[in-house]
Amino acid sequence: MKKFDLFITGVGGQGNILASDIAAEVALAAGYDVKKTDTLGMAQRGGSVISHVRIAEKVHSPLIKEGEVDILAGFEKLEAVRWAGYLKPGAIAIINDFAQPPLSVNFGVDHYPSDEEVRAILKQRTDRIFMVSGTHCVTELGNARTLNIFMLGCMSRFMPFKVELWKKSIRAHLPSRLHKINIAAFDLGRKEIGDGR
Amino acid sequence: MKKLLSGNEALALGAYHAGVRVATAYPGTPSTEILEAIAPYKDVYAEWSTNEKVAMEVGLGACYTGARTLVCMKAVGLNVAADPFLAAATTGINGGLVIVSADDPSIHSSQGEQDNRHYAKLAKVPILEPVDSQSAYDLMALAFEISERFDTPVMLRTTTRISHSKSVVNVTGERAVSTKPPSFPRNVQKYVMLPVNARFRRPLIEERLVKLAEFADTFPFNRIESGGNNLGIIASGIGYQYAREVFPEASFLVLGMTHPHPTALLRRFAGQVKRILVVEELDPFLEDSIKALGIPVSGKEFIPRIGELNADIIEAAGRKMGVLAGKPAPPKITVKNPLPGRPPLLCPGCPHTGMFYVLASLGQRLKLPGAKEKEQKESTLVITGDIGCYTLATYPPLNAMDTTACMGASIGHAIGMEKAGLKSKIVAVIGDSTFLHSGVTPLIDAVYNQSKITVVILDNGTTAMTGHQEHPGTGITVKGEQAGRVILEDLVRGLGIKDVKVVSAFDIREVRAAVRYSLDRPELSVIISRGACAVRTPRGAVSRTIEVESCNQCGICLLIGCPAIQAEGKQPFIDPSMCMGEKCTICQQVCPKRAIKPSSELRAAK
Numbered sequence: 001m002k003k004f005d006l007f008i009t010g011v012g013g014q015g016n017i018l019a020s021d022i023a024a025e026v027a028l029a030a031g032y033d034v035k036k037t038d039t040l041g042m043a044q045r046g047g048s049v050i051s052h053v054r055i056a057e058k059v060h061s062p063l064i065k066e067g068e069v070d071i072l073a074g075f076e077k078l079e080a081v082r083w084a085g086y087l088k089p090g091a092i093a094i095i096n097d098f099a100q101p102p103l104s105v106n107f108g109v110d111h112y113p114s115d116e117e118v119r120a121i122l123k124q125r126t127d128r129i130f131m132v133s134g135t136h137c138v139t140e141l142g143n144a145r146t147l148n149i150f151m152l153g154c155m156s157r158f159m160p161f162k163v164e165l166w167k168k169s170i171r172a173h174l175p176s177r178l179h180k181i182n183i184a185a186f187d188l189g190r191k192e193i194g195d196g197r
Numbered sequence: 198m199k200k201l202l203s204g205n206e207a208l209a210l211g212a213y214h215a216g217v218r219v220a221t222a223y224p225g226t227p228s229t230e231i232l233e234a235i236a237p238y239k240d241v242y243a244e245w246s247t248n249e250k251v252a253m254e255v256g257l258g259a260c261y262t263g264a265r266t267l268v269c270m271k272a273v274g275l276n277v278a279a280d281p282f283l284a285a286a287t288t289g290i291n292g293g294l295v296i297v298s299a300d301d302p303s304i305h306s307s308q309g310e311q312d313n314r315h316y317a318k319l320a321k322v323p324i325l326e327p328v329d330s331q332s333a334y335d336l337m338a339l340a341f342e343i344s345e346r347f348d349t350p351v352m353l354r355t356t357t358r359i360s361h362s363k364s365v366v367n368v369t370g371e372r373a374v375s376t377k378p379p380s381f382p383r384n385v386q387k388y389v390m391l392p393v394n395a396r397f398r399r400p401l402i403e404e405r406l407v408k409l410a411e412f413a414d415t416f417p418f419n420r421i422e423s424g425g426n427n428l429g430i431i432a433s434g435i436g437y438q439y440a441r442e443v444f445p446e447a448s449f450l451v452l453g454m455t456h457p458h459p460t461a462l463l464r465r466f467a468g469q470v471k472r473i474l475v476v477e478e479l480d481p482f483l484e485d486s487i488k489a490l491g492i493p494v495s496g497k498e499f500i501p502r503i504g505e506l507n508a509d510i511i512e513a514a515g516r517k518m519g520v521l522a523g524k525p526a527p528p529k530i531t532v533k534n535p536l537p538g539r540p541p542l543l544c545p546g547c548p549h550t551g552m553f554y555v556l557a558s559l560g561q562r563l564k565l566p567g568a569k570e571k572e573q574k575e576s577t578l579v580i581t582g583d584i585g586c587y588t589l590a591t592y593p594p595l596n597a598m599d600t601t602a603c604m605g606a607s608i609g610h611a612i613g614m615e616k617a618g619l620k621s622k623i624v625a626v627i628g629d630s631t632f633l634h635s636g637v638t639p640l641i642d643a644v645y646n647q648s649k650i651t652v653v654i655l656d657n658g659t660t661a662m663t664g665h666q667e668h669p670g671t672g673i674t675v676k677g678e679q680a681g682r683v684i685l686e687d688l689v690r691g692l693g694i695k696d697v698k699v700v701s702a703f704d705i706r707e708v709r710a711a712v713r714y715s716l717d718r719p720e721l722s723v724i725i726s727r728g729a730c731a732v733r734t735p736r737g738a739v740s741r742t743i744e745v746e747s748c749n750q751c752g753i754c755l756l757i758g759c760p761a762i763q764a765e766g767k768q769p770f771i772d773p774s775m776c777m778g779e780k781c782t783i784c785q786q787v788c789p790k791r792a793i794k795p796s797s798e799l800r801a802a803k
Contacts, residue, residue: 011539021363024201024363025201028199028201028365033365034201034363034364034365035329035362035363035364036201036362036363037358037361037362037363038361039305040305046539046541046542046544046760047539047540047541047542048539059364060438060439060441060442060508061438061439061441061442061507061508062358062362062363062364062435062438063358063439063507063508065442065507065508065509065512066509066527067527078536078537078539079539081532081536082536084530085527085529085530089527101537101763102537102538102539102540103540103542103758103760104537104538105537106755106762106763106764107755107764108764108766110535110537110538111534111535111537112537113532113534113536117532117533117534120533121530121532124528124530124531125527125530144774
């Protein structure tokens with residue numbers, strides 16, 4: 001049995017906690033031990049949010065050690081590179097091409113990393129960087145809030161769980177009126193990654 | 198049945214299956230979700246209490262009738278509830294009484310860090326500490342049994358990572374409730390703590406502790422997991438998990454009951470291993486008592502006593518101690534430009550923004566981050582603050598809070614500054630839930646001692662910070678049912694305060710007029726600023742837009758600190774996906790050039 005340490009980062013309101021809940025349920029249904037935990041500050045909205053999902057035959061710590069992350073899903077570019085040190089050498093990094101600059105950047109006090117800088121930071125750990133246009137794709141699809149499910153679709157390409165298991169867990173976590181569009185977002189995410197090379 | 202549950206959900210389910218009939222709490226991170234998970238059960242009475250002290254007292258009263266009772270709070274909540282907690286330890290219980298103390302190492306969302314196991318030691322009551330959701334579920338049932346068997350309240354202590362991480366629980370139990378109807382046989386010697394009766398109870402508490410210590414030696418959740426004999430780990434709580442990951446070869450003594458400790462078991466374990474490392478979050482609580490037995494152990498000389506632990510920290514400790522081989526650390530990530538932080542902010546459309554903008558502009562403290570520091574002058578207005586989302590107004594650009602200590606402290610702080618002779622005007626700012634929690638008694642103090650401060654109650658109709666719980670001012674219970682409602686202005690007027698105003702939080706002119714009026718008058722005043730929390734308000738249909746032709750780039754709209762207002766160079770613009778539109782319009786009201794307009798108007802003009 002392989003282990004999968006997933007690290008899902010974003011900004012409050014992007015739905016990464018739901019995404020991590022779904023991934024954890026899928027792993028449980030597939031017969032793995034699983035632990036997950038979220039770290040978020042005191043903000044209701046707009047702060048950094050990180051979810052750790054640990055999948056293995058037996059999991060002890062719910063927090064992933066630095067340098068142990070197998071798959072990073074960054075819903076926002078700055079929040080993705082902030083945690084680059086957690087990546088295992090050669091890890092998968094899936095980065096949504098979307099920037100939400102903090103207030104200090106708007107005020108011209110701080111600098112938001114350019115795409116080159118984002119790549120340069122991640123490259124110190126891995127070459128397997130997938131810059132995906134999730135926000136663009138799901139906006140076209142008609143519901144920007146399905147980004148989290150799109151990102152799950154991307155991540156699912158690198159895990160051995162059956163597509164139907166993912167879809168079942170997605171349906172279980174969402175009201176039925178949102179099933180169709182979220183399943184479509186999941187499929188789009190899978191398509192975006194292709195064969196993962 | 199296997200379920201993926203958070204520690205808090207597992208505690209709630211464990212309590213439900215253990216037959217809990219009454220559950221009380223005041224919301225507080227990381228404990229809030231326990232009561233929320235219990236509330237939907239129809240056969241449990243659950244309430245958000247006014248504060249933790251009341252939660253504890255209601256819980257104690259309930260358990261006196263024979264009902265199994267659960268009381269939940271965050272670490273600092275037990276400071277508020279300390280008085281009835283120690284009283285409960287003295288009277289003992291009738292139905293089982295379990296108190297969950299959810300500690301917050303690393304201060305994710307608290308005003309301080311504290312290890313509440315010291316409270317249980319002070320009260321001489323037992324502590325159970327789960328290591329994951331499964332043991333949270335299992336220990337809850339045992340906590341009720343221990344409570345009833347030893348006539349004692351039981352503290353069930355978690356830390357953030359236990360409460361807020363999900364792990365697999367094999368749910369084996371079913372709800373079992375005592376069929377005995379509630380009854381309260383009068384027993385003055387047990388329940389009336391006149392000094393003579395308290396003195397009678399006092400030796401019983403010591404006897405209880407001795408019996409509990411004997412019990413701890415056979416308690417199945419205090420157990421040895423045999424491994425190699427070079428290294429022994431004594432661990433409790435989440436520390437066990439980190440150590441299990443880092444030291445797969447070691448022997449373990451895992452303690453599910455950390456007070457009183459199992460003396461014989463500790464000695465037996467010490468005889469089996471060469472060196473011992475104690476792994477526990479926060480203070481050397483176990484370590485000190487083990488050392489007092491004369492057993493040599495290591496602990497806090499290698500493991501920090503501040504903040505949350507994790508496997509990286511335990512690994513580093515193992516290397517320092519010389520029990521783990523050194524491993525080359527992966528090269529550090531280098532960044533060309535430092536990455537900007539993302540401090541939490543008041544939300545777009547937050548009803549607190551307008552009030553803080555007014556207070557900050559009257560106090561001349563509005564300043565863009567990074568703007569040049571002006572010469573430090575004594576502020577003409579001091580703003581004492583309190584605990585809630587609004588504490589975020591401390592950050593630039595509002596800079597609108599000068600003190601925050603603990604729940605309800607803003608009003609007392611303000612009175613104290615005035616009475617000490619501070620010449621500045623003083624405003625105390627407090628949220629609705631916090632005011633009802635512990636702002637009423639200091640306001641009575643202000644009336645009684647003829648204070649001249651101004652108290653602003655930010656009434657957003659919810660306990661927003663912890664995730665929108667109901668409170669006495671909303672008139673809705675934790676179960677979502679109609680309840681009694683405390684009307685803030687009636688309450689305040691009832692205390693005898695004459696200058697009481699209720700203003701609309703989104704009307705800057707009204708807010709400014711009220712603040713100016715009250716600050717200028719030499720008497721106690723209360724301003725209730727009312728406006729619904731933005732997170733619970735549907736977004737307005739028409740977002741605001743900045744008309745570039747009319748905008749002179751003065752930057753005043755940026756000073757309200759709304760995350761929806763961004764800038765490209767000097768030119769501010771509004772992100773329509775974040776703007777609350779006609780539900781807010783604060784930026785529109787403060788723009789001196791009237792350049793901010795409904796986006797529909799601007800489109801029509803074009």
